[in-house]
Amino acid sequence: MVENQLLNVSESTPLGKVEIAPDVLEVIAGIATTEVLGVSSMRGNFASGVAERLGKKAHGKGIKVELKEDIVSIDVYIVVDYGHSVPTVAEKIQVNVRQGIENMTAIQIKEINVHVVGVQMEQDIDEKDE
Template identity: 35%
Template sequence: MNVENNKQPSGSLKISQDVLATISNFAAEEIDGVVSLADTYAPIKNFLKKGSIGKPIQISLNDDVAVIDISVNLKYGANIPAVAETLQKAVKDAVQNMTGITVSKVNVHVAGIVFPETAPVQQ
C-alpha cells in the first residue's frame, strides 16, 4: 500500500503588525548607538485628534511585503549614517528570519540625540 504524505496547510497563518513591531523593537535595542525608540507625530490630518502622538514603529503591510518606519533617539557622538545602516539591516533580517515576511524597506527617522548626563559638581 502506497500512502502519499501530502503536506498541505490545514489552515492559515496571519502575523499581526504588532508582532512585527515587537521584533523590530528588540532588534533596534541591540544596536550600539541607539538609546531608545522615539514617539513620532501622527500625520497632519490627525493632528487635532486626541492621541496625535504616533507609535515609534509603523508597519505598512501589502501583499506580504512590509515597509517599516522606525523612529529612534541616538547617543551623542554616534555616527548617524553607520548606526542607521546597521539598524536597517538588523530590523530587516530579524523580521524576515522570524516571520518569513519580505521587508522591502526600513526607514530610519532620527528623532533626537541623547547627551550623556554630567555628574553633579560637588562643593
C-alpha cells in the same frame, strides 16, 4: 499600527494557514532596534509613553508597520546617543531589523526607513544619581 490586517506567511495546507499580525512585526523590529549600539531610545506616541510609566514595556514603541497588499514597509523612529555616527547606526538598524523579521517570520521587507528624531547628550554621573 495597522488595524485588523494579517499577513499570510504560508499557503493554506490541510493543517490550516499561518497569519501574522503587524503588531508582531512591530515588536520584533523594536527589539532588534534596541540591540544596536548608539540607539539611546525609541520615540513613541503618547499612549506608549503612558503605558511605560505604568510599568508595561512597549516593545513596538517607535515602530510603524505599513501594509499595502503584500508589501511591508517599516518606519523606525529613534534617538541616537551623542558621539555615534548616525549613518552607521541607521545602517545597523536596517540590517538588524531585516534579519530579525526574515529569520522569525520569513516575511520579505520592502524597505526599512530610519528617522532620527533626536540626539541624547551625555549626562554627568551626578545627574544620573539624582
